[in-house]
Amino acid sequence: VSFLIPECGLLPEVLKSTIADVGEYYLVRNLSVHELVAHEFIDAFVKKGSCYALTHNTKIDQDNTAALLPNGKLILSVDKDTYEELGLQGHPSRYSGKKVMRYIITIDLTDSSFHPDSKKYNRVLWALKEKKPLEFDFLMAWYNTGAEGSTLMSYFSKNQIQALKPKVTFSTLKDLQCPVLQSNELQGKPDESCSTEELFEWLGAVLNQVSLDNKSSSFLSTYCCPQPNTMVEKAFLCTITGFIIPEKIIQLLEQLCCYFVEPKLAYWLTLTVHGFADSPVSWRENEHGFHKGGENLYNFVIFRNLDYWLQMAVGTNDDCPP
Amino acid sequence: QVGAALPVDVLTYEEKTLSAILRVISSGLVKLWSALTLLGFYQNRRCAFRVLQTSPFLLALSGNSRELVL
Numbered sequence: 091v092s093f094l095i096p097e098c099g100l101l102p103e104v105l106k107s108t109i110a111d112v113g114e115y116y117l118v119r120n121l122s123v124h125e126l127v128a129h130e131f132i133d134a135f136v137k138k139g140s141c142y143a144l145t146h147n148t149k150i151d152q153d154n155t156a157a158l159l160p161n162g163k164l165i166l167s168v169d170k171d172t173y174e175e176l177g178l179q180g181h182p183s184r185y186s187g188k189k190v191m192r193y194i195i196t197i198d199l200t201d202s203s204f205h206p207d208s209k210k211y212n213r214v215l216w217a218l219k220e221k222k223p224l225e226f227d228f229l230m231a232w233y234n235t236g237a238e239g240s241t242l243m244s245y246f247s248k249n250q251i252q253a254l255k256p257k258v259t260f261s262t263l264k265d266l267q268c269p270v271l272q273s274n275e276l277q278g279k280p281d282e283s284c285s286t287e288e289l290f291e292w293l294g295a296v297l298n299q300v301s302l303d304n305k306s307s308s309f310l311s312t313y314c315c316p317q318p319n320t321m322v323e324k325a326f327l328c329t330i331t332g333f334i335i336p337e338k339i340i341q342l343l344e345q346l347c348c349y350f351v352e353p354k355l356a357y358w359l360t361l362t363v364h365g366f367a368d369s370p371v372s373w374r375e376n377e378h379g380f381h382k383g384g385e386n387l388y389n390f391v392i393f394r395n396l397d398y399w400l401q402m403a404v405g406t407n408d409d410c411p412p
Numbered sequence: 413q414v415g416a417a418l419p420v421d422v423l424t425y426e427e428k429t430l431s432a433i434l435r436v437i438s439s440g441l442v443k444l445w446s447a448l449t450l451l452g453f454y455q456n457r458r459c460a461f462r463v464l465q466t467s468p469f470l471l472a473l474s475g476n477s478r479e480l481v482l
Contacts, residue, residue: 295470298470300470311423368478383465385472
């Protein structure tokens with residue numbers, strides 16, 4: 091997650107505290123998937139608040155992957171052999187081609203027919219515990235809606251669980267060329283403002299430290315900042331890396347909108363959020379794949395008058411975002 | 413453009429990590445990728461190129477979850 095605020099040298103205190111409050115996430119090593127299906131887990135975490143889990147270091151185009159969504163659905167993206175051994179009902183991956191090599195199994199943990207004595211539950215438990223036990227390192231996070239009870243740390247204390255804090259980096263960019271934007275001119279107006287695509291590419295250049303001023307004689311790169319642009323003395327860039335949950339991103343977004351409550355020099359600021367390249371889903375529950383790239387990201391451009399642009403980008407093996 | 417050559421931009425180069433970001437027109441991706449893969453020698457020194465990430469969006473290159481170090 092990155093945000094860029096032009097004309098800002100120091101971060102306001104309220105934003106600093108929101109970032110500090112982003113919260114921990116957990117790495118649980120060698121966790122068997124059947125433990126996520128256990129009713130103690132479902133009652134303690136899935137039904138109370140939003141629980142998120144994603145397998146770590148698994149490639150969606152090669153390995154078996156699992157993810158737990160906050161709505162209680164457990165998604166398993168498995169290869170053909172695992173699917174046949176597991177014996178649970180799923181459907182072929184949308185990005186399969188003629189020979190199906192990947193299957194997606196969705197288990198709704200909060201479904202009323204999934205109670206401890208049902209046939210469905212027993213079959214799932216048997217498949218994951220005895221038929222084909224699946225074990226992964228999981229990244230987990232839990233948004234607690236204030237309910238009392240155990241925490242992930244105490245629940246998985248017998249597994250190798252580690253609490254991790256997202257990495258935060260700040261930098262102040264000097265003398266940055268920023269495109270001029272008008273919130274109601276999405277295509278840009280010649281000599282007046284830049285288009286959304288130009289902004290999207292410019293932002294990519296800034297976040298990757300691509301030099302923006304190229305002389306016409308430069309033979310290395312032909313990229314230059316879109317016209318019209320203004321030279322901004324300083325801009326604040328913050329990047330937070332880790333397993334960050336949407337609730338925290340919403341808090342960050344709200345605080346960034348509050349940035350414009352007091353008069354500021356900046357006309358706009360941006361907030362960019364990258365999804366995990368190896369996640370089995372992107373945008374609601376659409377299947378996500380990795381073709382040449384696993385990008386799934388969105389970018390907010392928030393203007394002074396609180397108009398905003400939302401740009402969403404996906405890779406080849408993805409559905410269009412809603 | 414000269415003959416069958418493809419214009420390629422070197423957007424960044426970082427000596428510390430020996431990594432760079434290149435930009436090429438999308439129809440030239442396969443040609444560029446193959447050329448990099450097959451480049452084994454430069455000025456009589458052995459070398460190899462590894463492609464870490466590709467995307468039609470420059471912004472997507474600023475986050476690579478496959479390189480997440482915990």
